[in-house]
Amino acid sequence: MNPSRFSIIPFTQNLADDFKNINQAWIEKYFEVEAEDLRVLNDPKKYLIDTGGHILFVYDNETQQMVAACALKKWADDEYELSKMGVIEGYQGTGIGQALAEAIIEEAKQRGCKRLFLESNRKLTPAMNLYQKLGFKEFVNHESRVDYSRCDIVMEMFL
Template identity: 75%
Template sequence: MSKNKISIERFSPELAEDFKVINQAWIEKYFVIEDEDKRVLNDPKRYLIDTGGEILFARDNDSGEIIAACALKKWTEDEYELSKMGVLEGYQGSGVGKFLAKAIIEEAKKRGCKRLFLESNRKLKPAMKLYQQLGFKEFTNHESRVDYSRCDIVMEMFL
């Protein structure tokens, strides 16, 4: 999918349902929805935006459809988490995930982020490959910050 066919948009209340639907789809496909998922997906403004983070969306300019979403969660002034990244099934493998992830990394840099981390699961092979291509490295000396039983890897990059 060419980049001129995709536009990146910031969170607005009318996009909250897209954020929920996109993320519920991949979580339910591979795992189960956990309490923390419900909290964040049901009120992303409160738990991500109002705490200093952002959510970016990818829109297919041909169809007008929101096809991907990714959150940037603020932990400290210079530490953020790449979170809740999902791409609608029909668009997976098209490059939209990488395009959106690069936009989130740029957003993190603009906000003064020095360490960007993510928590994921090794069985999500395409996601693992993407994170490595973007420059994330496994961080082994860690304790999980988020309460998801599905996470078995933490990766980080320094900006």
């Protein structure tokens, strides 16, 4: 990711629609948008920010648009979930996702996170490869925290 072209910026309320649009695009492409998706995407401030989480975006300074988003959802003082990570079409495979994930992992560390986990689907091969590259390992004996029918894998890392 070219730091002169792209900036990583935190959530502000005026970016709520960008968060929804970036995530809804990938969910609709591969799955179906579920009730829990709509709850979070329609009010990320209430369900992520106000509960102790964080959202980061990647902004393309050339095109002046948000091109990626990722959330950090707080479950406990030392446990967070990497959630709702999406990169818009045309920017995938450019390293933006990795840079964004690394920034969200760093944010989790600064917040005292000891265990960071995510729930995903094995058919999202590029995402699976990225998570493994970042150091996430499959958590075999798991129970899903969020009831998304699309999730067939839980991965975790210890910070």
